[in-house]
Amino acid sequence: MHPSVEVGERKVRRFERGEHLRPLAGAHAQVGDPLVAVDRYRTPHGLRSLRELDAFSLADLYNIVNVPTILWIDERGRIVRPNDVAFGTDTFKHITGLQAAKHLSALRAWVRGAPAAIPEARARALQSLPTDGDQQARAEFGLGEWLYTMGRTEAAARHFVRAGELAPHDFTIRRGTMPMRGIDPMGPQFREMLGAWVQAGNPYYRPLPE
Helix, strand or coil: CCCCEEECCEEECCCCCCCEEEECCCCCCCCCCCCEEEECCCCCCCCEEHHHCCHHHHHHHHCCCCCCCEEEECCCCCEEEEEECCCCCCCCHHHHCCCHHHHHHHHHHHHCCCCCCCCHHHHHHHCCCCCHHHHHHHHHHHHHHHHHHCCCHHHHHHHHHHHHHHCCCCHHHHCCCCHHHCCCCCCHHHHHHHHHHHHCCCCCCCCCCC
């Protein structure tokens, strides 16, 4: 087992191969709820290994609808900063208008023991939870993903498109399924989709309010 590393008052360690995760707070975690439990010795029904937790499962668990999305989880396994937009570098600053330094400074201070910048009640109020329509979109996506793994790509594509119609703000579905539909997620169809979304008055990135 890898030893824990203390940084200020917080302890961090690497996950062991074969450790397993399971949500504790139902289908979607909320601020203040325990998120995952680690079990190093057994695999009860429903637990998934860390290496099997794919990007779409992670997006579903934490209601991630775009990249980059960050959230802070403390040593108790509780969300203390809900989904936000932040970058590790200023590579795309000319496009996004977002500076990396501010978030990185706040993150370093928190890891070293400073209290989270957002009080728990405020963090809970800022959290975006999935709607019934979002859940239906994810069901459509899940069926489409299964059909895709079965080689039924045309049927899968229909469900992916329907999922995007139900949750047009969810780019982990709309853009994330493009490779499974034979579409370049960085290509002209993505740029056309993004342009239409923004021209309709919708922001592509939704940082938390100050």
